[in-house]
Amino acid sequence: xxxxxxxxxxxxYSDDSQTFPIKFDRYRYYVVLLVAFAVVPFIINDYxxxxxxxxxxxxxxxxIGLNILVGYCGxxxxxxxxxxxxxxxxxxxxxxxxxxxxIIIHVILAGGITAGVGVLFxxxxxxxxxxxxxxxxxxxxxxxxxxxxxVPWFYNYSASGQISAPERTVLGVPVTGAETQPWAGYLIxxxxxxxxxxxxxxxxxxxxxxxxxxxxxxxxxxxxxxxxPLKAKLSAFAVSSxxxxxxxxxxxxxxxxxxxxxxVFGITKSFLVLFMVIIGGLGSIFGSFAGAAFLVLLPVLLKxxxxxxxxxxxxxxxxxxxxxxxxxxxxxxxxxxxxLAQLWRVAKEKLRLWPFPH
Amino acid sequence: xxxxxxxxTTEDGRKIGGVVMEMKNITLRFGxxxxxxxxxxxxxxxxIRAIIGPNGAGKSSMLNVISGFxxxxxxxxxxxxxxxxxxxxxxxxxxxxxxxxQNIALFEGMSVLDNVMTGRIRQMKAGMLAQAxxxxxxxxxxxxxREFVEKIIDFLEIQxxxxxxxxxxxxxxxxxxxxxxxxAAEPSILLLDEPMAGMNVEEKEDMSRxxxxxxxxxxxxxxxxxHDMGVVMDLxxxxxxxxxxxxxxxxxxxxxxxxxxxxxxxxGVAHD
Numbered sequence: 001x002x003x004x005x006x007x008x009x010x011x012x013y014s015d016d017s018q019t020f021p022i023k024f025d026r027y028r029y030y031v032v033l034l035v036a037f038a039v040v041p042f043i044i045n046d047y048x049x050x051x052x053x054x055x056x057x058x059x060x061x062x063x064i065g066l067n068i069l070v071g072y073c074g075x076x077x078x079x080x081x082x083x084x085x086x087x088x089x090x091x092x093x094x095x096x097x098x099x100x101x102x103i104i105i106h107v108i109l110a111g112g113i114t115a116g117v118g119v120l121f122x123x124x125x126x127x128x129x130x131x132x133x134x135x136x137x138x139x140x141x142x143x144x145x146x147x148x149x150x151v152p153w154f155y156n157y158s159a160s161g162q163i164s165a166p167e168r169t170v171l172g173v174p175v176t177g178a179e180t181q182p183w184a185g186y187l188i189x190x191x192x193x194x195x196x197x198x199x200x201x202x203x204x205x206x207x208x209x210x211x212x213x214x215x216x217x218x219x220x221x222x223x224x225x226x227x228x229p230l231k232a233k234l235s236a237f238a239v240s241s242x243x244x245x246x247x248x249x250x251x252x253x254x255x256x257x258x259x260x261x262x263x264v265f266g267i268t269k270s271f272l273v274l275f276m277v278i279i280g281g282l283g284s285i286f287g288s289f290a291g292a293a294f295l296v297l298l299p300v301l302l303k304x305x306x307x308x309x310x311x312x313x314x315x316x317x318x319x320x321x322x323x324x325x326x327x328x329x330x331x332x333x334x335x336x337x338x339x340l341a342q343l344w345r346v347a348k349e350k351l352r353l354w355p356f357p358h
Numbered sequence: 359x360x361x362x363x364x365x366x367t368t369e370d371g372r373k374i375g376g377v378v379m380e381m382k383n384i385t386l387r388f389g390x391x392x393x394x395x396x397x398x399x400x401x402x403x404x405x406i407r408a409i410i411g412p413n414g415a416g417k418s419s420m421l422n423v424i425s426g427f428x429x430x431x432x433x434x435x436x437x438x439x440x441x442x443x444x445x446x447x448x449x450x451x452x453x454x455x456x457x458x459x460q461n462i463a464l465f466e467g468m469s470v471l472d473n474v475m476t477g478r479i480r481q482m483k484a485g486m487l488a489q490a491x492x493x494x495x496x497x498x499x500x501x502x503x504r505e506f507v508e509k510i511i512d513f514l515e516i517q518x519x520x521x522x523x524x525x526x527x528x529x530x531x532x533x534x535x536x537x538x539x540x541x542a543a544e545p546s547i548l549l550l551d552e553p554m555a556g557m558n559v560e561e562k563e564d565m566s567r568x569x570x571x572x573x574x575x576x577x578x579x580x581x582x583x584x585h586d587m588g589v590v591m592d593l594x595x596x597x598x599x600x601x602x603x604x605x606x607x608x609x610x611x612x613x614x615x616x617x618x619x620x621x622x623x624x625x626g627v628a629h630d
Contacts, residue, residue, distance in 0.1 A: 013504040014497065202492040206500060207475075207482045214465050214476050221463035224425060225539065226451035226479040235486065283467065 019201050036190055041183035049182035054255045056296045057189040058247050063276040063288035064200045065243025070274070071282035072204055073236035074216030075125050079137035081269035082144035083241050085261050086114045087248025089154050092163040095176075095253070096156055103168040103175060103253065107192065110249040111242040117144075118241025125233045141270055148261040164258035176253045185254045192250060196243050201285050203239060212236050213283070244273075275325070279332050281341025290340040298325065365402060368595050375403030377436075378579055379424070379547060384433035386419055386603075393419040394430065395603040401547060406573055407581045408590045410614075411600035412623060417583045418460065420600070421549050424581070425457050426450035438546070452480055456545035458536045460552045460583075466525035470516060470535050471507070473524055477542030478503040507542050513575070514538045514568060530561045534568070541572060548572070550582040554589055562586065566593055591615065599623070 010016040020026040044053060062080060069077050090110035095103065121140040125133050148154050155163045167177030174180050175188045203209055211232040214222035223229055252259045259265070272295065280291020299321050306317040336342055365374040379401040386394040394416045401407045409417045422428045424435070426447040435442045437453065456477070465473050482503055484496035511517055514534050519527060524535060533553065540548055553569065554562045566589055572578050584590045590597065591611040599607035599614055601623040607614045614620055 013501045013508075017500060017504070199490045202490055202496075203486070206489040206492070206496060207479070207484070208486060208489050210468070210472055210476045211479070213468050213472070217465035217467050218463050221459070221465065222476075223447045224427075224451060224457060224459075224463070225477055225543065226448050227476070228448050239486075 017205060019205070033194075037187075041187055044182055044186060046182050049186050050255075051300055052296065053186050054189055056293055057186070057193045058250050058255055059273065059276060059292040059296060060193055060289050061196050061247035061250070062244050062273045063280060063292045064196055064285060065240045065247065066273050067277045067280075067282065067284070067288045068200060068204070068212070068243070069236050069240035070277055071284065071287070072209060072216060073212040073233065073240075075122070075233060075236060076130060076134040077137040077240070078134050078267070078270045078274065079121060079140035079144070080244055080273040081265040081267060082141040083114050083118055083244040084248030084251060084269060085144055085148055085265035086117045086241075087111060087245030088252035088259055088265065089148050089163065089261075090114065090245065091249035091253055092156075092165070093154065095166060095168060099166070099168075103170060104188075106168075107246055107249045107253070111245040114245025114248065115238040115242040118237045118244070119234050122234050122237030122241075125237065126230055138267075141267055145261050145265060148265075160260075162258050162260050163252065165253040168253075177257065180254070189250055189254055192246060196246065197285060197289075200239075200243065204285065208235065208239075216283075275329055279329065279339050281339030282337075284339070284341035286344065287339050287341030290344070294340065295325070365404075368405075372404065372595075374405045374595065377401070378403050378438060380436040381420075381423075382434045382436060384420075384423060384430045384435070386416075386423060386428055386430045392603050394423070394600075396433075397598075397600070397603075397605045398433075399598045399605065399608055401579060401581055402596075403579055404573070404577050405579060405595040406569070406593055407579075408594035408597045409581065409583050409600065410585075410587070410590055410597055414602075415600040416603040417600055418551060419603075421457065421551055421581070421583060424450075424547075425455055425549060451543070454480070454543070454546040455549065456540035456543040456547075457549035458533075458540050458551060458553060460555060462529075462532045462536055464524045464532055464536055464539070467523065469521050469523055470527070470538075471511070471520045473535055474507050474510060474538045474542045475503065477539040478507060480543055481506075506544075510538050510541050513571070514541075530557060530564075533557070533561075533565065537565075537568060537572075541576070541578070544576075545578065547579045547581060550580060550584075552583050552585065554584055554586055562589060569593060 010021070015021070020029050040053070062084060066077065066080055069075050087110045090113040091106050094101075094106040094109055098106075121137060124136040128136060149161065155161055165176040167174050167179060169175065170184075170188060173184050175184050204212070211222070211227045212235075214225070214227050215229060215232045215236075219229060222232070248265070251264070256264065276291035276295050277288065278291070279294055280289070281287025302321050302324070303314075303317055306312045306320065307314055332339060365376055367373055377400045380398075381400070382398050384394055384397050385392070397420070409420055411417050419428060423430050426445055426449065429444045437455075465476065468476075482499050484494075484499050488494055488496040511520055514537060516531065516534055516538060519531065524532060527535065537550070537553065550569070554565050557565060569580060569582070570593065573580055582594070594611060596609060597607070597611055597614045598605060599617070599620045601619075606619040606623055607617040609617070
């Protein structure tokens, strides 16, 4: 009843290819943006920012990045943690080497550097596919973490081997370091999420996205209609790593503030982001958000319900969380391989006809 | 014999132009197996050229040589008056040779519209950055090419399924979408690998009509492989007949039909 496209006529092709072609969707999107930018910053406190909003926003960027590679281009990667580490360390080196330049530029440059590293580790994809490629990217994961652990230049020869973010400001407001207000960290991440999501959406609805999906669906046919497989695959690795690098930089600089590479950007991080993409929905930008929200909120929710309300011990609740997440992943792979995004699509189909099902 | 530069006029009065593509003494081997042996023929502008032959005659191999999948050990491919160096399939596609496949090769996860739009790769040149912000050249190209693609969609009568994912379509429609994708590239030569395979009579009639219309409306040069002799003889202007990798006949459908070697290849000869 509320959700329908009847009477919503398009008079131009650019209208038809816009991100939200249905009016109801478009207005809902504006409302979400308005709430996110103008309401949330005023009402959030430290707990909400650190437990929910920052991880959600930052993982959403990482999930969008990985979704471009896995969901759109069909190249499986287990190197996400390693690439996030590249973003974090690149950002750290830039922040300490050029303190006078804005942190925003540093984060974007960190994304660019990660894109370069991603292309390098994407080279094997020209020869190998699927499972074997996943193992090759696994090598990237372990190599990169080892590199940042063993070469002291990357952590500026600090005694602890950690990197920690110095205070940097945007428009006079600190966004990194101990003095950061909750809303400032939230807003800077939100701006990056917003920009990344729009870029990802534009790329995937245009020719670049079509080339990636062509490679994913049938690489031989893609080549025969003129897609250069080398360029298509490497550009997917570059764009994907760019986003993942940005998320790594934000994860380090804004969210954690101090990072020990093996702990934060280990193989578990790669799997976490991959699960977000699978549960959220392969080949969907909305799915990246849904997956990130799901896997960030679930532990918080379980902790509040089990520990807070029912008084269970913390470790028991933590173990239960593992079991639930594991079971959900198996369930999704079997029952709905296209994830939450597909469930959402089905719900919308139903809503379109509601309350008259025929 | 026909002259290379001059064309000829078909029985139904269409003017056929000069040679677009010429295969000169092509030989293709896979190890010890000779798939194509010393075959030469030409394709002229605006004509419908059929390649026929019994199973395993090397027809699809020939098409794969034209579209750059296989590289012949001997012989030359001449395209638009120049010898073509060995190139990758996507480079061949960018020169204006489009094809369809015997087993449909569409992108199942994408909508019909997106599938046909991928055919416009040659015409869409906006850079990654322009696409990322969706402004200027990228947006303009998207709209212009969409207009062209809509014409093709209209022409092949698949408007009603433009937003449907290809994976959900029945076989006959998929074949038509594949033709649409190839046509969207505005090819100078369109290669059709068994466009009527697995179709019933009505679908074959539809497809034949589309092939003729394409040739008529856009003046597209078409080279096709087909097993249905009725279709081949009705559609094509000239026919190459292959058997065991060799060329055994070349000419108008009537000439080929009365060629003793062709009759022998299809019906078999008595061995004593």
